[in-house]
Amino acid sequence: TQLLEQSPQFLSIQEGENLTVYCNSSSVFSSLQWYRQEPGEGPVLLVTVVTGGEVKKLKRLTFQFGDARKDSSLHITAAQPGDTGLYLCAATRLTSGGSYIPTFGRGTSLIVHP
């Protein structure tokens, strides 16, 4: 069972369209991160959300953390070809041994056509 469920898995859209990617869980998290990964590269952090209900904006990207801190969304306005990539949500769970273990959703692969 995946701790973080991401949807949709694939998204192919035209330049200028809007889109939303979802990251859902039945667990409560103290924080959640969104990463973007380009082909052949490692993921790069976009944002961290910490407070329930928090909204953060990064140019045309809007990130929201659910009130209960179990889910998050990423909305892109007027998508551009440069937004193409794999978007990953990630959170941290605390093990019984006291270690913080990162966990990732399976990712949303976005292609924006010119």
Place this chain on the structure above:
Amino acid sequence: DVKVTQSSRYLVKRTGEKVFLECVQDMDHENMFWYRQDPGLGLRLIYFSYDVKMKEKGDIPEGYSVSREKKERFSLILESASTNQTSMYLCASRPPGPNEQYFGPGTRLTVT
């Protein structure tokens, strides 16, 4: 600028060979991680280390081992490579606590 480097971008090995993947970070982070990434499966944690000479198993440790002799370096070892270990391997580092991670560029390993 923070930096995580991995020893190779591409690697081709034969079944049964011993494979070393090396990762170095220059941020003085305590925590380091090894993942593999496969299409449709996302990033899966193999091993992590929270201090020198300390290691813990992640979600899929079978067939792998790790070594952390120095704080900046975390090595992933495939004792006897198999074809099902063909994958993209990503290393990451992180300061203490539930913070964001910094990733290396990845090593695409093919085992034939």
